[in-house]
Amino acid sequence: MSKTKFQEYDVVICGAGPAGLKMACELQKRAAEAYKILILDKKPPWQEPIFCAEAVSADRLSALWPIQEYWIRQRLSGIYFTSPSRDRAEFYSKDCGLILNRALFHKEMADTASSMGVETNFNSLCLNVESSSDGRWILKIKCLDEVFELKTKIIVDATGPGAKISKGVPELAGMEAGDADLESAIFAVVEGVEHSPEHIELFFGSKFPGGYGWLFPRDGKEVNLGFVLGRHQGKKDSSRKQLMDFIEEYFPAAKVKAIYGGMIACGQSKKPIAKNGFFKIGDAASCVNPISRSGIVEAILNADIMAPIVLEWLSSNSPEKCREIERRALDAWMKSLGESHLQLANGKGIFSQISDKQFNRATKRLSRLSREKTTLLRIFIAVLFSTPSLIWKLRSFIR
Ligand SMILES: Cc1cc2nc3c(=O)[nH]c(=O)nc-3n(C[C@H](O)[C@H](O)[C@H](O)COP(=O)(O)OP(=O)(O)OC[C@H]3O[C@@H](n4cnc5c(N)ncnc54)[C@H](O)[C@@H]3O)c2cc1C
Structure with missing residues (x-):
């Protein structure tokens, strides 16, 4: 990438985790090279260590990205639920998940984006962003000890949890900050x-x-x-x-x-995730499942949902239409997983009220069942019966 002042783009994606990489591929696939797109990160996305336990649902991931054996560490066929007394209930399913090698997975995603024509720069830290007088965004970037600026119509913030680049920007006040719970x-x-x-x-x-x-x-x-x-x-x-x-x-x-x-x-808010041509996706938009704390597939799904909305914004030339599209961004996420995440977030505190004794009782009850009979529903029911007060507390949660 040349370091001339104000190199211009249609979209700059900040952050090359699963959300940013999926967004890059999806934008390029849908727009057939109509736009100039850059994805940047402060480090190569395949660089270890990646702070993650790397577990995903195989079914949900394969609906969004073709699964390749070479980036799977392990296929899973069961979950042990272990109580404080160390009793175990086993949930068995032929396909209950995968442990990824995220470094290799990210490398494949980054290579795909690059081969499709997305410009990549994995040596660039975004220091801050500000709006310019022509309604575009200016990003201040540090790359190999040099600081330079880029200009873009849209910023997609995929920098993970916390408002790393949007904090203190007046035009972005009130937006989701990637810090829900x-x-x-x-x-x-x-x-x-x-x-x-x-x-x-x-x-x-x-x-x-x-x-x-x-x-x-x-x-x-x-x-x-x-x-x-x-x-x-x-x-x-x-x-x-x-x-x-x-x-x-x-x-x-x-x-x-x-x-x-x-x-x-691990929470879900109803704060805007798109404002003035600035879109937040993945962890930056607090898309993690509040109970399981899984966020990989959620980040990829969120990017998949946001990509056509970003493109619609780019092809629209009235500010009113852009504001309407931005409002729709949150609606689209809430309709897909956001509403259920909100319910899970509301019910989360209730689970922390289950005592060790109640966990022990539930697990003992389940460990007597044969492996084939231990369905997730039975596990849920066993926990409920060991904790009758939960049934009342959970009434709004399971509605
Ligand atoms: C300990 C731990 C274990 C986890 N285990 C699981 C699990 O087993 N399964 C699961 O589904 N989820 C798990 N998660 C959650 C999962 O890691 C995240 O939800 C997922 O990585 C979100 O993807 P993302 O693309 O939104 O953000 P990230 O993966 O966080 O990617 C953000 C990218 O932005 C870059 N970046 C940040 N700031 C800047 C900047 N200013 N300039 C340039 N680049 C920047 C970072 O280098 C990074 O590459 C775990 C999380 C943690 C912390």
Whole structure:
């Protein structure tokens, strides 16, 4: 990319995670090279480490991107639900998910975007954005110690959780900030843990207030052990200490190779996600499932839904029409997953009221069932029957 002042684009996508990369491919595919599109990131999207447990639903991902064996670490056929007393209920399904190698997946997405004609620059940090007098956006970019500026009609903010580039910009006040119910998650890559490579294991109870712990297989030898905790849970110790305590107690033979952490925006708001030609997608728009905390497929789906709306905005030449299109962006997301995320977010606090005793009782009840009979509905019902007060509290949530 040349460093002349004000190189101009129709769309600049900031952030090359799954949301930004899908947006780049989708815009180019639908617009058949009619527009000049740039995707930039401060680092190559395939650069390790990627702070993620990398679990996705195979069905939902394959509806949005063709699955390739070479970027799958592991196909999953079961989930163990483990109570504080360490009783396990097993949910079995031939296809209950995949563990990705996100670095390889991102590389394929980035290569696809580039081969379709999207300009890429994975060495550029966006420092800030401001509106210009002609109604376009100016981005200040730092690339290899040089600072320069770009001009564009549309910015797609795919920079992940938190308002990294829109903060303090007067024209964007009131927009979703990618911080709805921001929770911290931490995990360790470890060796020496006996596990079934086809199962993930989820841990519940007061050790993981407002969230859950996990064991996700990686490649047969290594596993990913971690947890996410609710935002409102008071913490006695640092996340790192809590993680080490969890590993020591549950997997004393584990050898920790590395520890990573990050933030997850686990809520759903109704704040605008598009304003004045500035669109937010993926985690930057708080699209994560509030209960499972999965955000990969959600980010890709969100980009898929927003791409035609971005193109409609570009082909429209009246400001009134543009404002109407921007309002429709949030409506489109709410109709697809946003409304159900809102309900899940409202019901989230209720789950953190389940006591260890109630989890133990539910899991014991389920562990007596045969594997084939343990459906997700039965798990849900078992938890409800162990916690009768929940049924009343959940009435609006399950309506
Ligand atoms: C510990 C942890 C475990 C998780 N596990 C799972 C899981 O198992 N399954 C699941 O579905 N989800 C999981 N998630 C959530 C998932 O990682 C996110 O929802 C998903 O990555 C969102 O994709 P995105 O493209 O919106 O943002 P991101 O993947 O965060 O991508 C944002 C990109 O923007 C770039 N960027 C940021 N700021 C700038 C800037 N100023 N200039 C230029 N570039 C910038 C970053 O380098 C990054 O590449 C986990 C999250 C965490 C923190």
